[in-house]
Amino acid sequence: MAESNTSVGVVKTKYFTFAKPPNELPLESGEAFGPITLAYETYGTLNNQRSNAVLVLHALSGDSHAAGYHEGDQHPGWWDAMIGPGKALDTEKYFVICSNVLGGCTGSTGPSSVNPKTKKPYGLDFPLITIKDMVDAQWQMIDHLGIENLLTVIGGSMGGMQVLQNMFSYPDRIQSAIPIATALKHSPQQIAFDEVGRQAILADPNWDDGDYYGHAFPDKGLSVARMVGHITYMSDTSMPEKFGRRVKENQQPFKFSPNFEVEGYLQYRGDNFVKRFDANSYLYITKAIDAFNLLNGTSVQNVFKHLRAKVLVIAFKSDWLYPAYQSHEIVKACKFSHVDATYCEVNSTYGHDAFLLEVEEETHLIKHFLRTVSKDRKL
């Protein structure tokens, strides 16, 4: 652990279980589902006016551990570069909250959780969930924390979809919103990449209709799914910088073992992923992402008509998975509703990964934006 004066230090994950009877959340599908537990972490201190809360929303493979170190860990949370004293989300000013989504596999209720009715993991008995369900569940937690209004909601990729869902469903409970590298709806190409990942999992005989808990896990399928994902997170510019065509050293004699560095990298990332992620969660969460469509039943002119929050939309030039034109559409939707929206396209070569890597640019943009929002609110 490398603690410093810009780290939030050692943190602990907390758990919130819906207390309200009948302990159920009405899902977008019409079904009611419960009990639900959300794993969450907080950094910084909630002020007396309860007006400095910032909600961080994670992407497909993220979790509630966004910053600081878990006791004994070598690596900090997934957005530690952005959260801490003096950082973009300055924990000396803001009370930062991050929770694992409904359907996840790191503490929140998901397909790998035990179904209290059967005493076995849900597997495919887990209901189909949506981005709206994830957001609705989070608001139960926000209510529980006694917070009426969030200073901002921020996240990239699927985290950005949750930001957009907040802008649509909770317009009067957010002061501002920062959707990063995201879209109002998934394109056929985005759906297609997710579908290949799902098919790779379903093709693994260990998947066993989702009923693999306690037996062999569909690691090979999940690993292939993750490899596909990783290619789409990088760019045709960043990859040659990272790998070139260098051949991996200590090459195995087997004909189809990794040869080029990029092959070894993908396998490494795939193999690591299966240690920390649940294949069924991957299926459920990607399905929620693909089904997300804020323009379903409403037009780009009307989608944010109830919103009065300030919005900062960030996109990255080399991001071909969530291309800039999808962010333009978000800005357009804001402008149609006279929402105070700013658009920034960061000139990055990192591809979609840029939302995790372009720390300096993002810090600059977000710090300034939050200063303006806080001033409006007289924080």
Add this chain to the structure above:
Amino acid sequence: MAESNTSVGVVKTKYFTFAKPPNELPLESGEAFGPITLAYETYGTLNNQRSNAVLVLHALSGDSHAAGYHEGDQHPGWWDAMIGPGKALDTEKYFVICSNVLGGCTGSTGPSSVNPKTKKPYGLDFPLITIKDMVDAQWQMIDHLGIENLLTVIGGSMGGMQVLQNMFSYPDRIQSAIPIATALKHSPQQIAFDEVGRQAILADPNWDDGDYYGHAFPDKGLSVARMVGHITYMSDTSMPEKFGRRVKENQQPFKFSPNFEVEGYLQYRGDNFVKRFDANSYLYITKAIDAFNLLNGTSVQNVFKHLRAKVLVIAFKSDWLYPAYQSHEIVKACKFSHVDATYCEVNSTYGHDAFLLEVEEETHLIKHFLRTVSKDRKL
């Protein structure tokens, strides 16, 4: 079969087995390999001067059946739109040849062929092959046909790599060359997509270290590999035109069965592919593609220094798998060697698939180019 006056009509595949003792081809790896049979088809008539031969080179999943109809078939060969009387490769003028590559699975010797030493399919005993090996094998066939000089060599994608290899290795035996939507070497992103496909096959327990012939085939893995491929052959512009976000009708009740049209399409293409393609061929051929690097050991300034052929380089605007900058590099290499090279970037939305679909534009470009080449040769 829909014969017309622009079709070459019913055709038959022919087979050529290396006749020269010791029936072996020296491979780029240093190994000697044989016996080798190549499946090939020809359309049109070789003229008396033997000067009107055109060699068509196929892509990863292609075969020797480029034009016309096999007896009883409903669908013509894979480039029928380009080959026939009056078409781009006009069979009233040219003698068109197309052979299945070494390593393939439709008549040419490949990993699914029977190893005469063991009387069983080669499987992983098949040697690692390269694009150069494919091209060298084809020249044995050209020699056998008694052709000293080819009027042109033409192909897209991996076919284009074979064109480039011909420009490098057989500069004085080709009058002209038409590399389409291809590259002097694969980029890390291109390697990465192939690697995911290979890992999907290797993850299929039916693959069984390549020794699956006579048992269950690794259909699920190969199908996932093909799905990944198909996404990269389309574009973010062509996909919404083709699919939008329409949900497939007659949806199955199962949670993770195809839902959006694009998902059903990918599964359909994957399922169809496994009926006609061998998983080991997929491994060997993609490995040959990834290893291809004409700039290995030479510079872009020198790679075509022995070439005096006319060259037409064609790229497509929306092709993000083989982006136009890779074709620019081919043109640059030609120009450095004072090769008479023309570059055309077709304004297509079809992505990489454009080389199979932009028939009208390609016909126009290629007809005119071949007319000039033929005139030079006084055909």
